[in-house]
Amino acid sequence: MTVKTIQVAQNALHANREIALQNRAALDSAGVVAVNLMASPGAGKTSLIERTVAELKGQIRIGMINSDTSPAAMDAERAERAGAVTVHLNTTGRCHLDAGMIRDAFACLPLREIDLLFVENIGNLVCPAAWQLGTHLSVLIASTPEGDDKPYKYPRMYGGADALVINKIDLMPYVTFNLDYFRRGVEVLNQGLRTFPLSCRSGAGLTRWFDWIAYLAVRQHRSKD
Amino acid sequence: MHELGVVEGIREIALLHARSAGASRILSVRVAIAESSKYLEDALAMFWNEACDVSEASGARIEFVLVPAEWLCLGCSKSFAGGREVCRCPQCGSQWVKPVDALECYVESIEVETGGG
Numbered sequence: 001m002t003v004k005t006i007q008v009a010q011n012a013l014h015a016n017r018e019i020a021l022q023n024r025a026a027l028d029s030a031g032v033v034a035v036n037l038m039a040s041p042g043a044g045k046t047s048l049i050e051r052t053v054a055e056l057k058g059q060i061r062i063g064m065i066n067s068d069t070s071p072a073a074m075d076a077e078r079a080e081r082a083g084a085v086t087v088h089l090n091t092t093g094r095c096h097l098d099a100g101m102i103r104d105a106f107a108c109l110p111l112r113e114i115d116l117l118f119v120e121n122i123g124n125l126v127c128p129a130a131w132q133l134g135t136h137l138s139v140l141i142a143s144t145p146e147g148d149d150k151p152y153k154y155p156r157m158y159g160g161a162d163a164l165v166i167n168k169i170d171l172m173p174y175v176t177f178n179l180d181y182f183r184r185g186v187e188v189l190n191q192g193l194r195t196f197p198l199s200c201r202s203g204a205g206l207t208r209w210f211d212w213i214a215y216l217a218v219r220q221h222r223s224k225d
Numbered sequence: 226m227h228e229l230g231v232v233e234g235i236r237e238i239a240l241l242h243a244r245s246a247g248a249s250r251i252l253s254v255r256v257a258i259a260e261s262s263k264y265l266e267d268a269l270a271m272f273w274n275e276a277c278d279v280s281e282a283s284g285a286r287i288e289f290v291l292v293p294a295e296w297l298c299l300g301c302s303k304s305f306a307g308g309r310e311v312c313r314c315p316q317c318g319s320q321w322v323k324p325v326d327a328l329e330c331y332v333e334s335i336e337v338e339t340g341g342g
Contacts, residue, residue: 002339003252006242012256012330016236095227124265127227153297155323185321188299195237 016131019099023106023134027037030111032063033220035213036133038157039141039149041123044167046075048141048209049118053082053221056116057212060217061192063114065089065105067097067122075120085114096127099134101159116217137216143167144177151185158190165209170199228268231330232276235269239282240331248337253286255333260308261294261324290333295325306337 007213011017022159027034037045046066053062064086066076073088080086087108102119109117119135121128140161142150147169151158164186172179181195186193196212198205239254258264267290273287296307314322333335 002247003336004339005334006246008238008242009333009334010238012231012234012238012332015234017242074234094230096230098230101250112241131230152321155321159323 011133014023016099018136020132021101023099023102023189024136026103026106026111027117027134027136028220030114031221031223032114033137033216034109034117034133034135035216036119036121036128036135036138037126037141038121038128038138038161039123039127039143040146043123043141043143044200045120045123045141046078048165048167049079049084049089049120050082051200051203051212052118052213053079053084055206056214060115061085062087062212063087063109063111063117065097065102065109065117065119067091067101067120069093069095069122079118082102084118085109091122094143095124096131097121097133098131102135104131113188115221116213118157125150127159129154129157136220137162139163139165141165141167142182144169144171145175147176147177148182149185151189154156155189156163158186161190161192161193163212164190167200168197169197169204170202194209228264229272229276230253231264232269235241235273235330235332236276236280236282237288239285239335242335243281243337246327247339248290249281250342251282251285251335252338253288253336254282255288255290255335257290257331257333259292259294259324261296261330264330277323296322296334297325298322 039045049064062084064079064084067089069091073089076086076088087105138161196209237250243251245268245338277283294307295304297304298314298319299321301317305315
């Protein structure tokens with residue numbers, strides 16, 4: 001019997017990254033563009049998906065991987081009623097999705113019959129930022145009632161986003177939200193970040209979001225052909 | 226429950242390297258954590274036994290070494306050294322600081338037992 005020391009020097013999330021790369025390859029092969037939607041609880045992730053599916057139904061085929069820390073699948077049911085193909089992931093208390101969960105969810109989705117896949121992450125502005133899933137884009141949703149200080153408090157999340165939605169702009173007259181202060185915080189962390197101020201409730205600003213997300217799906221589909 | 230996912234990642238790396246070396250058992254795993262990271266040794270250790278209960282890593286010790294932290298002030302763009310409890314930039318006093326955490330938690334080495342004798 002011999003005891004020996006092996007030098008490793010490998011990131012703890014290495015295995016997750018490897019699976020994320022496999023996920024990305026599976027998406028590209030199927031011609032699907034995937035969006036990791038992250039936000040705090042109640043910011044409007046499901047509402048944005050619901051509105052997007054309802055608007056783009058008939059133009060692009062949309063799937064959704066929904067996640068919650070419990071079996072409660074009402075968010076997936078909302079998206080399904082709007083016209084999406086959905087799968088619900090119960091993370092059994094885990095505070096984020098990881099690449100292995102997404103790989104498992106792929107087995108339950110007809111990827112080749114989908115153009116755009118929304119992955120609704122757990123409502124949390126900390127942990128999801130650290131876990132690659134293999135999606136193409138990370139979209140962060142902020143909402144005005146949360147307050148304008150979030151970029152200052154969650155720099156990693158805001159620094160890593162590929163696009164930012166500011167939801168519930170119709171509530172700005174009633175809540176304390178200084179848009180200039182918020183934008184200054186974002187700009188330092190993520191210069192030139194594509195931003196969509198909108199309201200899922202009133203519909204204000206949604207058209208620009210629909211156009212952009214539909215363009216992404218069509219571009220990905222064409223790149224596969 | 227963030228830590229369970231991290232220790233599962235640590236376990237997978239340890240198992241991969243142990244199997245490549247033909248090891249029969251992992252005795253210990255040494256993990257480096259940046260002082261600025263959000264990972265806490267106690268929390269990781271708590272989930273370690275649970276994550277390793279059905280593998281060659283069963284019973285393995287987990288040991289931690291803390292790596293000095295580097296922080297960046299987003300107010301004045303200066304970087305500075307600090308520990309876990311940093312909340313203000315020492316240069317300008319701004320509270321808007323973030324850790325520079327490219328490698329915040331990694332497996333440094335593993336100690337294994339091989340059956341060859």
